[in-house]
Amino acid sequence: MKAARKFPRNTLWLAWIGVLCILIAAGVVAALLVFSKGLVLTNLSDRVPWGLWITIDLSSIAVSAGAFSLCAAVYLLGLKRFQPVARTATFIGLIGYTMALLSLMLDIGRPDRFWHAVVFWNKHSLLWEVTMCVTLYLAVLAIECMPIFARFEWLSRRFPKLTSKMLGLHRFAPILAVIGLGLSMLHQSSLGAIYGVLKARPYWFRPDISVLFIISAVAAGMSLTVFASMISSRLTKKVKVDDDLLDRLAFFIGWILIAYLYFRFWDALAMTYTYEPGRTEGLSLLTQGTLSFNFWIGEILLGLVVPILLLLNKKTRAMPFWRMLALALVVGGMVAYRWDTNLSGLLIVLSYLPGNLAVAYTSYHPSLIENVSGMGILAYGLLAFSLGVRYLRVVNHQEITHHAQEKLVAEPAAAD
């Protein structure tokens, strides 16, 4: 804040946008190289065919889970006062899903055939189900975001009729919340089940991954929404937040993390009881092997234990710095979990030779191209959110809370 006062605010804003644009440009160059030369530019192999881009894909879908959970809370559970936060979450959701689509376009070998899943259905395939859900949910998010885009001043000045129609779409919010909830419950869990159904990979072959995926997604999605709201309100005076709402959500996130820790504990413990080729090695990769730092520090200590303490303790939760730190750590822990889940199954190659329990290890480190294009996708997300905060006022609790309160007062009267 102090540093910010020394410069005119616009300079900092432009510098931020400039940096993001440079990262996006670099990402576009990297993506064009991938499209022209092929996936040979990555460090992926037939042994480890999924890597950094899949992690970005899974993580950006997970941080979008705030949209369906908060919309369900507002429109289905009737917690109307959280509506302004749900609005922010929906916008983040739209950004998250487009980020996922971008990383998938990079990752598949034939991006020109991305539409095949919509035309050629294999209903046995979880990846097909996820593709359909993501496509449909992206449409839901786009409709849900129409009233937000209608707030763009330039648009409302030039096409007032259009924007009033877009605002009118808000009427469908309850039904969109139902559809969104259904689609999200399906594909957020199925993303975990994509791994969980593969009997060729004993480390993944268990039902728990789908449960862990959706719980961690809800925690991380809400965390990012609250974190993004708080940081926007600190960086610009235009943004007004209702800290009481954010505090309540942060408290709730703390309890979701406890549930997540509980499932995580029994999931991991159940895998330690017998020696199972591939599974035991996968678990020891996490607890002692190359992924152990990610697991113990990234996922468990910083991703779970520290945020639980900070968010459930009233004193630290009340302090913006500690609350924001805890929320950022939750998102980081979720990303670490996605990365570790993907690699702990892939880094171990089971032999198909009969009577041979031999397990071979392989390795994966993302290449420069993968990193640069991944950064480009991340920068796109940040740019979209920054523009949203500034021009669409996606974080604005005052106006809408006011509006919602008026409605709350008005509705019972009308009902009578």
Place this chain on the structure above:
Amino acid sequence: MSEPKLNRRDFLKLSAVGVAVISGLKVIKYATASETEAGPHQWVMVIDQGKCTGCGYCTLACRAHNDVPPHISWNEVTLAGQVGEKPVYIARPCMQCAKAPCVDVCPVQASTYRPDGIVMMDYERCIGCRYCEVACPYSARSFNWETFEGPNPAVPEWGEPEVPRRPRGVVEKCCFCYNRIDRGLSLGLIPGVDPEATPACINICPTGARVFGDFNDPESNVSKLLHERASFRLREELATFPRVYYLPSIPEA
């Protein structure tokens, strides 16, 4: 706007969605009717480990006939261990599983069962997501990370390509030389007996370690061998029911 009205409207919309979903499911049932009926022939391969010397000719003939790039092996030969003093090898084509994980996971039905049991790849449909590669218990699938350009080093010494080269960005695998089987049958030949109708790896094997034929024909070589000798399949505990059988190497008494 009063609340009850809104609710009724929502209810109507919800019912409309419900009806749409149910009728949609009916449509899906027709659209995705993909259950394959078993045909008259069921092709299987039998590999005798006692006869295999690990020469790798099968891999090379396969590369030539199917125009496979040098760094990919549809049929990989690995040293599996020793029986007595003798090294034992395992040649691994695609197992053509009867319950193939790759067919289940493919999001676009690019991997399908043929009536004769062959697990087919549609290279025009594959989107290159590599889920099948991750799902295959036998590492039988390879991705085209780059375009395969220029002459194939296995051609013409080991044979001439009979199928088009796969484009960059799709997953490829052994399909039991389905093109040779189909052409052979249409000419009245018997796959497994007439070389023109038999997979290239079977024909090239210098020790006769590989046998191919119809599991449904009790008089075929494969049926007789599987009847007379003890055999095993790879990773049977996964219940993928491979169509490639191995006759174990027996120590010399």
